[in-house]
Amino acid sequence: MTDAHETAADPSLRTTGGAPPDDAGSSVTQAPTPLLEPREGVPPVIADASALAEVTAAFAAGSGPVAVDAERASGYRYGQRAYLVQLRREGAGTALIDPVACPDLSGLGAALSDVEWVLHAATQDLPCLREIGMVPTRIFDTELAGRLAGFPRVGLGAMVENVLGFVLEKGHSAVDWSTRPLPEPWLRYAALDVELLVDLRDALEKELDRQGKLEWARQEFDAIASAPPAEPRKDPWRRTSGMHKVRRRRQLAVVRELWETRDRIAQRRDVSPGKVLADAAIVEAALALPANAHAMAALHGFGRINRRQLEQWQAAVDRVRGLSESQLPQPGQPVTGPPPPRAWADKDPAAAARLSAARAAVTALAERLNMPQENLITPDTVRRVCWEPPATVDAESVGAALAGHGARPWQVEQVTPALVAALDQGVS
Numbered sequence: 157m158t159d160a161h162e163t164a165a166d167p168s169l170r171t172t173g174g175a176p177p178d179d180a181g182s183s184v185t186q187a188p189t190p191l192l193e194p195r196e197g198v199p200p201v202i203a204d205a206s207a208l209a210e211v212t213a214a215f216a217a218g219s220g221p222v223a224v225d226a227e228r229a230s231g232y233r234y235g236q237r238a239y240l241v242q243l244r245r246e247g248a249g250t251a252l253i254d255p256v257a258c259p260d261l262s263g264l265g266a267a268l269s270d271v272e273w274v275l276h277a278a279t280q281d282l283p284c285l286r287e288i289g290m291v292p293t294r295i296f297d298t299e300l301a302g303r304l305a306g307f308p309r310v311g312l313g314a315m316v317e318n319v320l321g322f323v324l325e326k327g328h329s330a331v332d333w334s335t336r337p338l339p340e341p342w343l344r345y346a347a348l349d350v351e352l353l354v355d356l357r358d359a360l361e362k363e364l365d366r367q368g369k370l371e372w373a374r375q376e377f378d379a380i381a382s383a384p385p386a387e388p389r390k391d392p393w394r395r396t397s398g399m400h401k402v403r404r405r406r407q408l409a410v411v412r413e414l415w416e417t418r419d420r421i422a423q424r425r426d427v428s429p430g431k432v433l434a435d436a437a438i439v440e441a442a443l444a445l446p447a448n449a450h451a452m453a454a455l456h457g458f459g460r461i462n463r464r465q466l467e468q469w470q471a472a473v474d475r476v477r478g479l480s481e482s483q484l485p486q487p488g489q490p491v492t493g494p495p496p497p498r499a500w501a502d503k504d505p506a507a508a509a510r511l512s513a514a515r516a517a518v519t520a521l522a523e524r525l526n527m528p529q530e531n532l533i534t535p536d537t538v539r540r541v542c543w544e545p546p547a548t549v550d551a552e553s554v555g556a557a558l559a560g561h562g563a564r565p566w567q568v569e570q571v572t573p574a575l576v577a578a579l580d581q582g583v584s
Contacts, residue, residue, distance in 0.1 A: 191322040194347040196249050198340065201240075203257035208264070211243075211251045216267035218248035221296065223274045223353035226281045227333040227346060231430070234422045238284040239333035244350040245271075252343060255288045256336070262289025272296055274357045276312045276349075278380050286385065295381045298353065301360040304369050304376070306526035316352050319359050324348055367526075372566040376531075379564060394489055397435040402442050405484040406476060410442040412485055413472040433457070433469070441473060493536070494543035504543075511542040513578035521574045533571045537561040541575060549579045 202208050215222060227240040241261065244250040255261060265285075273292040275281055277299040285291070302310035309315075313324045328345040335342075364370040389395070393415035402408055415438060422429040437457025446452040449466040452473070453459060458466060494500075500508035518538060522529040529535070540561055546553035555572045563571070 186321065188317045188321050188323045191316075191324055191348055191351065194250055194344070194351050198344050198347050199250050199252055201338065201343065202251060202253040205258070208253065208258050208261075211248075211253065212264045212267050214248040215243060215245050215251065215264065218245035220246045221272040221274045221354050221357060222268055223350040223357075224281070224285070224290075224292075225275065225346070225349045225353070226284050228284060229332050229334040231330070231428050232332040233334050233428060234426050236284050238281075238288060240338065240346055241285070241288070241290070242346050242350045244353065246354070250347050250350060252346060256334075260289055265290035265292075269293055274298065274353050276315075276353065278377075282380070283385065292381055295377050296357045296361070297377055297380060298356050298360055300376055300380075300531070301357075301364060301373050303531050304373050304527050305360060305363050305367060312349065315356060315360075319356055319363075320352055322352060324352075369525075372564075375564040375566050391485075391489060396438055398439040401439055403487065405481075405487065406479075407442040407445065408485045408487060409476045409479055409483075410445065410473055411438055413476050414438045414441060414469065417469070417472045441469065445477075446470065446473060494539045497539065500543075507543050510545065510579055511539065513581045514538050514542050514575055517574040517578040518571065521570065525570070533558070533563060533567050537563055538575070542579070545579050549576060551576055554579065 200207075202211055222243055222245040225242040226238040227242075228236050229239050230236065233239075238255045241253040241255055242250065243253070253261065253264075268290075270293065272294045274296045276297070278295050278297040282292075298312070298315060299310045302315050307315065307318065309318070313326055316322050316324050325345050325348060328342045331342060333342075338346075361370065364373050391412075393412045396411055396415055399411065402411055414433070418429050418433045418438070422432045425432070434457050437455065440455045440457055441452060444451070444455055446455065449463065449470045452466055452470050453461070458469070461469070494507075495503060497508075497511060500511060515538065518529055518533060522532045525532060537558060541554065541557050546557055551572050554576050555568045558568045558571060558575070559565075
C-alpha cells in the first residue's frame with residue numbers, strides 16, 4: 157500500500173475544505189502535504205514507434221485500473237487535439253506520450269480496452285483521446301464521483317487535497333502544450349496529474365459505497381463511456397460572445413461571414429480563432445456595418461490590424477451587402493422542445509405551475525441527497541416532462557417519460573416520486 161493509499165484509507169487523515177462530513181460530523185485540521193515529485197521521477201517523453209511499443213507492452217502487463225489524462229492547447233491552437241497523453245498503472249509506472257510524434261495510439265488503446273480507465277472530467281478528455289485511437293469501454297470519472305458524493309469543490313487539485321491530503325502544483329494548467337520541447341517543470345506537472353488518480357478513485361469508491369451511491373456512479377460512468385461522439389454544433393457562429401446585441405438580420409449575416417472567415421484562417425494557421433480576431437470585434441463590425449476599410453480601422457478591435465487584413469475583413473462585410481433577403485439568417489435558432497421557461501406563464505400557465513412545483517421538488521431532493529441538481533436530473537429533462545406530461549400522471553408513466561429523455565435507472569428511481577407529486581400539485 158502506498159502512502160497515498162494509506163491516507164485515502166484513513167478518514168482521520170482527510171483535510172478540511174471540501175470533503176463530505178462523516179457520520180459524526182467531525183472535521184480534521186491536519187495540513188496537507190505538497191506533492192513535488194513523481195514516485196519514479198519524471199519519465200522521458202515517448203516520441204517514436206519503438207518506445208511506444210515498449211510502453212504498450214508494459215501497460216498491457218500492468219495490473220488494476222489505468223489513470224489517463226491529456227493536455228490540450230486551448231486558447232493557443234485550433235481545435236482540441238491532445239498534445240500530451242499521460243498514463244499510470246500499477247506495474248507499469250507513469251508514461252508521457254507525445255501524440256504529435258506518435259499520432260496513432262490505437263495499439264495502446266486496444267491493449268487497455270478491457271481495463272477500467274480513471275479520468276478526471278472524462279467528457280473533456282475523451283474526444284481528443286478518441287481522435288488518436290484511445291477509446292475506453294469502462295471508466296471511473298473522479299470529478300463526477302466527487303459531485304455525486306457531495307464535494308463542493310471537484311477540481312483535481314481540490315479533490316486530491318481534500319480526500320488524500322496532498323497538494324498538487326497548479327501552475328501549468330493553461331500553458332501552450334503544443335510547445336516543443338516541453339519544459340521539464342511542465343512534464344513534472346503532467347506526471348503528477350496521474351500520480352494519485354487511482355488512489356483518488358479508490359477513496360471515492362469507498363465514499364460512494366458508504367453513501368449508497370456507488371451503483372448510481374457506475375450507471376453514470378457507463379453512460380459516458382457508451383455515448384457516441386457529439387454531433388457538430390448547428391450554426392456555431394451564433395455562440396459568438398456578445399451576440400445578444402445583434403438584432404437585425406443583415407447584422408447577423410455579418411457575424412456569420414466574419415466568424416466563418418476567421419474560422420478558415422484559424423484552421424489554416426492552426427491557431428485559436430480568438431488570436432485571429434476577437435469576438436468583440438466581430439460584433440462591433442456587425443453593428444457598425446463599416447462602408448470601407450478606413451471606417452473598419454476605427455472600430456474597437458481593428459485598430460492594430462494591418463491594411464491587407466483590414467481589407468480581408470471588409471471584403472467579408474461587403475459580401476453580406478450583396479446578399480438577398482432570403483439569404484440572410486433568421487434571428488434566433490430553431491427551438492426544439494419546450495420554449496424558454498420565462499415564456500411559460502403566458503403560453504401555458506398550467507405548465508408554468510408544474511415547472512415551479514417540479515423545480516422545488518428536485519431542489520429539495522438534491523439537497524437531501526447532497527449532490528448538484530444537474531447531476532440528479534438535467535434541467536432540460538424536467539422542463540420537457542413538465543411541458544408535455546403523460547396523459548395519466550403516475551409512477552409508471554412519469555418514470556417512462558424520464559427514461560425516454562435519457563435519465564438513467566437510478567435517476568428514474570429517485571426523481572419519479574418527487575415529480576409525480578409535483579405534477580399533481582401543479583394541476584391541482
